[in-house]
Amino acid sequence: MALSTGIELAIDGLARGLSFALLGAAITLVFGLGNVLNLALGSFAVIAVVVAVTVGGAVGSVAVGAVAGLVVVAVLGLVVDRTLLSSVYRSEGEERIVLGIFVTLGLAIALDGIMFVYVPLTYSLAHGVPGVELAGIGIRGSTLLTFAVAIPVLVGLFGFLDRTQLGTATRTVVHDETGALLCGVNPRRIRTIIFVVSLVLAGIAGLLRAASSDVTVSAGFELTVFAIIVAIVGGVRDLRGTVLAGFGLGLVITAANFIVGAYLANVLLFAVAVAVLIARPEEIS
């Protein structure tokens, strides 16, 4: 393998890792706050893509379309949080975890089912960012776009959690819900905000994916599974670990795709998840 190929793979892997980090963070934030493992995450990412392509095509601007996609996903997230998740949050402990899985799984299947009827095509974003070539190393436009979008978003996410009052309140609820309650923090309100934020993150990851390849409705569940694996490997309540795991897995799967092909690369990803679950089962509880 030529050195330039290796560098190109590494750059692709990092871009993929950034997408993984966004997805994993979306799972980790919601699970850490409220013990709900959002199995519908990927479906919302696909909704963002479909709305972005449709609106973008209608008004002739990809950027406007992308914003519209994220807004629609945020509004849907608010509705889901106030209705379905309110019912889930009423139960406690393991009961809530199990209920969360099934309700979001049902939601994912329902959303995918509706989309199969109305938007059964493939969707991609014509972002128009040109690729560049530096010293014999080619970088695709979609990769550049991923770096340009995902890095500020992740930096912004950490800035929000570390430096704003709302972010501090969020971390307080993750660490100690009762303590947060005593300090006058309303956990339910924080959960609503963070759920909406998590869907916007997933929406961004979906849009970035649509910038580099075609997205179909069936990609939704795949994105969800990637997100969960990243979150598990990173430590499902540990946002920094999740982001790092996203980078690591992005590099690993890109290299594996190149060396052993797509099927085995995916099997490898699942094997990593299984190994981590066996090694650290106490992490998710």
Place this chain on the structure above:
Amino acid sequence: MITRGDVTRIGALALLLLPLPLLVTAGGGTYQLRIVSLFLVFATLTVALNVAFAHTDQLFLFLGALAGIGTYTTALIADAAGISAWATLPLGALAAGALGATVSYVAARRGMTVIVLAILTLSLQLAAVETFVGAREVTGGSTGFPFDGLSVAPLAAAVGIDERILFTYVLLGVLLTSLVGYAWLRNSRWGAAFDAVRQDPVAAEAAGIDVVRTKVFAGALAAGTVGVVGPLYAQAERYVLPSMFEFQAIDVLVLVMLVLGGSRTLLGPVVGAGAIVLLDEFLGEIGQWRTAALGVLLVVLFLYFRQGIVPKARALYDGYRSDGAASDVSPDG
């Protein structure tokens, strides 16, 4: 020992289902016969999930993978060795059962919670289907291969009835066998151990119950059953396709059937499977909405109807009989 109530229930169900294959084919309808076959296949799968999930809290989300492993083991070994798939069917069951036992063992030893086992088995499920599609040389990839290894044609010719009808009776026999086994199991020491382990593993351990052994037994039994049903399902469809064993094609349906019919009941899985298969038929005209309807059903069931049809019906019946007074806890339906 099987309770007299359960003998009556299984007997009544057998009487109800025995004429079904003949009735639906009276007008020559092989399509209806396929629906009956699907119902019998999924009812048996639901009985298996009932043991693993409802009785011992092991949320197996890899029934599709287990069915696929049972099917590919049965079909591929029969093909390679040049022997009948009936002879390799036990190997398929063994392979699936061994995987189920291993997963249960690791999960119990590592103290995995419901959700960890759920994600673990879901990962195995997705990896399995990925492998079924990817191993093109042996599985035929996503286009699959025709399968007729479990044909009952010689016997059908000897008895003088249609082969497809006879095979439906094989499926019915498997369902009834699984129900008899389940009725025996829940009234045995194992059933008591299941209850103890589910309600309080620590107390169960203190009472001298081997929690790991109990869970491994339940997991192996459920997985082995799925490993038998998989190849029979393939025979009913006359084809082996990776997409038959997908998470959305098997696990989601079986989960809905179990919760709808009623967990930890004898007839709940049969009622749930029947209801969903029938619903699917009614949705036939608006078939494109099938997936969406299943998803909505899953949400509604888990939020508002986790009790299930059979326990609900029993509660109504008991309430009617005792006129609203507190009735004795009757054995499960």
